[in-house]
Structures are given as C-alpha cells and as structure tokens.
Amino acid sequence: MSDSRSDAIIQIQGVTKRFGEVTAVERVDLDIRAGEFFALLGPSGCGKTTLLRMLAGFEQPSDGRILIGGQDMTGVQPNHRPVNMVFQSYAVFPHMTVFDNVAYGLKVVGTARGEIRPRVEEALAMVQLEDYGSRKPDQLSGGQRQRVALARALVKRPKVLLLDEPLSALDAKLREAMQLELVRLQHSVGITFVIVTHDQDEALSMADRIAVMQDGHVRQVADPQTLYEYPSGRFVADFIGKMNLFEGRVAASDATALAVEVEGLGRIELPPDGQAPGAGQPVGIAVRPEKVELFRKAPPEGSVARRGTVAQVAYYGDVSYVFLDLEDGPSLNATVQNADRAAEPYFTKGETLWAAWNPNDFLVLGE
Numbered sequence: 057m058s059d060s061r062s063d064a065i066i067q068i069q070g071v072t073k074r075f076g077e078v079t080a081v082e083r084v085d086l087d088i089r090a091g092e093f094f095a096l097l098g099p100s101g102c103g104k105t106t107l108l109r110m111l112a113g114f115e116q117p118s119d120g121r122i123l124i125g126g127q128d129m130t131g132v133q134p135n136h137r138p139v140n141m142v143f144q145s146y147a148v149f150p151h152m153t154v155f156d157n158v159a160y161g162l163k164v165v166g167t168a169r170g171e172i173r174p175r176v177e178e179a180l181a182m183v184q185l186e187d188y189g190s191r192k193p194d195q196l197s198g199g200q201r202q203r204v205a206l207a208r209a210l211v212k213r214p215k216v217l218l219l220d221e222p223l224s225a226l227d228a229k230l231r232e233a234m235q236l237e238l239v240r241l242q243h244s245v246g247i248t249f250v251i252v253t254h255d256q257d258e259a260l261s262m263a264d265r266i267a268v269m270q271d272g273h274v275r276q277v278a279d280p281q282t283l284y285e286y287p288s289g290r291f292v293a294d295f296i297g298k299m300n301l302f303e304g305r306v307a308a309s310d311a312t313a314l315a316v317e318v319e320g321l322g323r324i325e326l327p328p329d330g331q332a333p334g335a336g337q338p339v340g341i342a343v344r345p346e347k348v349e350l351f352r353k354a355p356p357e358g359s360v361a362r363r364g365t366v367a368q369v370a371y372y373g374d375v376s377y378v379f380l381d382l383e384d385g386p387s388l389n390a391t392v393q394n395a396d397r398a399a400e401p402y403f404t405k406g407e408t409l410w411a412a413w414n415p416n417d418f419l420v421l422g423e
C-alpha cells in the first residue's frame with residue numbers, strides 16, 4: 057500500500073508510545089522531508105530516543121503509525137526498513153579493523169564478495185578515513201571512532217540515517233568540527249538525516265528544521281531562525297538560547313493598539329498584533345539578551361528603557377553577560393559584544409546604566 061505525500065520521506069501520524077505507566081511519546085504528528093537535515097531537540101527524558109527507535113523499528117508505537125517512503129512501517133522489522141541508526145554510545149567492534157567494522161554489516165546481509173571492498177572504500181572516503189582501514193579502533197581518536205560508526209551506517213546506503221546524540225562523547229572543539237563535517241557529509245550524500253540532541257547550539261547550527269520536544273509532545277517545528285526569533289510559547293522561548301522572561305497581563309488589545317502591564321517593568325506599548333491574547337489575559341513577555349543595549353547616557357527615543365545597577369558581569373571572551381538589577385525589581389541580562397580589544401571590562405559591577413531595546417523585539421507569549 058502506498059500512501060505517499062510529495063516530499064515527505066517520513067510521516068509520523070498520531071504516534072504515542074507507552075511503557076507501562078510512562079507515556080514517553082504522546083500523539084506526535086510530524087513530516088520529515090526527503091534530503092532534509094532534521095533535528096529532534098529537547099531536555100533529557102522528553103522522548104527523543106524513543107521516537108527515533110520507533111523510526112528504526114526497535115520499538116512499536118502503542119498508537120498511530122509511521123510511514124517511510126510512503127510505506128506503512130507497522131510490523132516491518134528494522135533490517136527491512138530503508139533506515140540505519142547510529143547509536144548514542146558509538147558501537148564499533150574493538151577486535152576488528154576499521155575496514156572489517158565497516159564491511160561487517162554488508163557481510164551479514166550476504167552482499168557479493170566483489171562488491172564489499174569498493175563499497176567499504178567509498179564509505180571510508182565519505183568520512184575521510186580512507187587511509188585508516190587497517191587500524192584497530194583503539195588506535196583512533198574519539199572523533200575518528202565516531203566516523204567509523206558513521207561509515208558503518210552509510211555503507212548500507214540507507215535512505216534515512218538516524219543519529220542518536222552522535223557527538224555527545226566528544227570534547228567541545230572536536231564536537232564543533234564534527235558538526236560542520238556532518239553537515240558537509242549530509243549535503244554531499246543527499247541522504248535524509250534525523251539527529252537527536254539535547255544541545256540547542258548543535259541543533260541550531262546543523263539542522264534545516266528542528267522539532268522541539270517536551271514531555272513526549274512536539275511543541276514547535278520550524279527552521280532554526282524561526283525557532284529562535286519567533287518561538288511559539290514559553291517552553292520553546294526559554295529552552296532555545298537565553299531569554300529575559302517577564303510575567304504580564306494584557307491591558308489593551310485590538311487592531312490599533314497592544315499594551316501589556318508587566319511585573320516590574322510597568323505598562324509597555326507594543327506594535328498592534330492581531331494574534332495577541334485579549335485584554336485581561338496573562339502573558340509572558342520576553343526579550344533576548346543580545347537585543348538589549350546598555351547606555352551610560354539617555355537611550356534613543358522610542359525604545360523601551362529602564363534603569364538598573366550592574367549586579368554581575370560574566371566574561372566569555374567574545375561576549376560578556378551583564379546582569380542588571382532593574383530599579384523596580386526584576387533582573388535583566390544583556391549580552392555585550394567585546395568587539396574592541398581591551399584589558400578591562402567595559403561595564404563594571406555596581407554602576408548604574410540604562411538598558412534599552414526596541415519594542416519590536418519583545419515577544420508576547422500566550423501559553
């Protein structure tokens with residue numbers, strides 16, 4: 057039975073997974089497009105691995121169904137699915153050479169002898185390990201071992217590669233290099249990648265689209281910039297990146313005006329927004345720290361501006377986080393670019409400043 061939708065290679069339709077009392081994944085609907093680099097992102101325990109394992113066929117949905125390439129996968133064994141999975145802790149056989157590790161998966165399915173060598177060499181070339189075939193895994197770095205695990209999956213020529221936290225065992229520098237490498241690899245082989253991660257930077261920098269999960273639910277599916285700049289609700293706003301989040305109540309909301317009474321900030325006039333909740337409704341109101349500018353003199357007209365005292369400065373080299381205690385109570389984080397070379401911090405603890413930002417940079421979050 058074929059039930060394909062034009063560009064969706066994976067269709068997840070109303071999928072729930074229960075383990076006894078625990079509902080790991082709940083009523084998830086999701087389409088993943090052919091050739092896409094797709095990320096499942098969310099905190100520990102939100103159901104990412106469970107969803108991936110259902111795509112691979114290692115778990116069966118309690119409800120709903122999964123289609124891959126238009127085919128219903130219900131009852132289809134993992135080795136009969138056009139997918140391959142790279143596990144959270146990379147599994148390579150320590151007693152086998154790199155070549156034999158990669159060849160193993162072809163041998164067990166009875167691939168013709170003459171075909172094995174060129175296929176393994178092609179897979180090793182894809183991950184830039186063509187000269188490492190005769191080494192054993194313990195003669196490789198962590199990043200190289202991870203690439204062996206990737207080659208093992210790629211050699212089977214899957215339509216979809218499923219990657220569960222493939223870089224979590226690597227140190228920060230290597231991890232960043234491998235992120236770029238994975239994106240390059242995905243572009244060159246054109247296979248659909250579905251990667252699981254709880255690292256938002258990793259998801260933002262690598263993926264074409266991201267599904268953000270919380271407690272078994274998908275909260276938002278969007279490209280990285282939309283997720284970051286237009287999060288659909290408080291959870292996504294807070295989980296992705298850094299955020300100043302305040303509680304407020306809508307004071308006026310119609311076609312011509314939007315005003316919110318915000319705890320500790322007072323009344324804020326915002327551009328009218330037809331989607332905003334009605335007057336009297338509680339809302340979250342949020343602004344990203346890099347949108348907040350700090351001034352020693354009066355800030356520009358038309359900005360939202362409040363006075364505050366620097367409580368702490370955290371130095372990160374490229375940027376500093378300046379934490380202000382605003383006059384009316386709440387604290388506010390401003391990210392400052394350290395664009396000029398200097399030996400001393402530009403803002404110092406205890407000084408009083410203006411914090412200002414464009415009202416257009418405020419997010420009004422209904423849920």
Ligand SMILES: Nc1ncnc2c1ncn2[C@@H]1O[C@H](COP(=O)(O)OP(=O)(O)OP(=O)(O)O)[C@@H](O)[C@H]1O
Pocket residue numbers: 075078079080098099100101102103104105106107254
């Ligand atoms: N085989 C199982 N039996 C019972 N509960 C399970 C089983 N597998 C997963 N769970 C539960 O389902 C929920 C989701 O687990 P899952 O492994 O999918 O989370 P995750 O998002 O991958 O987390 P992490 O980032 O920590 O890997 C958790 O509460 C987990 O304890």
Ligand SMILES: [Mg+2]
Pocket residue numbers: 104105106144
């Ligand atoms: Mg997991």
